[in-house]
Amino acid sequence: MGLLDQISRTIAQSVDRARFEAEKFQRTTRLQSEVNELRRQVDSKLNELGQRAYELLRAGQIQSATLAELSAAVDQLRSALVMKEEELKQAQAEVYVEPPAPAPPPPSQSVPIDYGPPPASTPTVKQCGVCGFQMPGTAMFCPNCGTRVT
Ligand SMILES: [Zn+2]
Numbered sequence: 001m002g003l004l005d006q007i008s009r010t011i012a013q014s015v016d017r018a019r020f021e022a023e024k025f026q027r028t029t030r031l032q033s034e035v036n037e038l039r040r041q042v043d044s045k046l047n048e049l050g051q052r053a054y055e056l057l058r059a060g061q062i063q064s065a066t067l068a069e070l071s072a073a074v075d076q077l078r079s080a081l082v083m084k085e086e087e088l089k090q091a092q093a094e095v096y097v098e099p100p101a102p103a104p105p106p107p108s109q110s111v112p113i114d115y116g117p118p119p120a121s122t123p124t125v126k127q128c129g130v131c132g133f134q135m136p137g138t139a140m141f142c143p144n145c146g147t148r149v150t
Pocket of ligand 1 (some may be wrong): 096103128130131133142143144145146147
């Protein structure tokens with residue numbers, strides 16, 4: 001058998017395998033959903049049966065300790081359910097309450113605060129004692145007459 005024959009046979013086999021897997025997936029998916037549906041119907045009928053047994057027990061037409069126990073448990077759960085529903089209703093009716101506005105700051109004190117004497121500031125302008133020329137406070141000599149100023 002030639003190489004090409006081998007290759008085409010391998011391809012044909014993998015196509016068959018893919019088709020098989022696809023069909024298997026479809027089949028199992030369908031069966032799984034049928035199983036789920038039957039389980040749901042069984043649960044539904046059991047639920048009906050339980051309700052009927054509950055009613056007969058309450059009516060005194062069934063005597064069974066086990067059923068009486070289950071029935072009491074159902075009553076307890078129903079009671080808890082009613083309370084919880086009431087709690088839910090109250091929680092749903094709650095409305096947001098604005099928190100009270102913060103208290104305004106106390107009025108500023110009218111008593112003057114003594115900060116002490118203002119800091120001595122160096123004059124930004126000074127005057128020559130000889131010629132009266134005004135110069136920057138940082139000058140050491142009068143630019144007009146050359147007198148040393150301090
Ligand atoms: Zn001067």
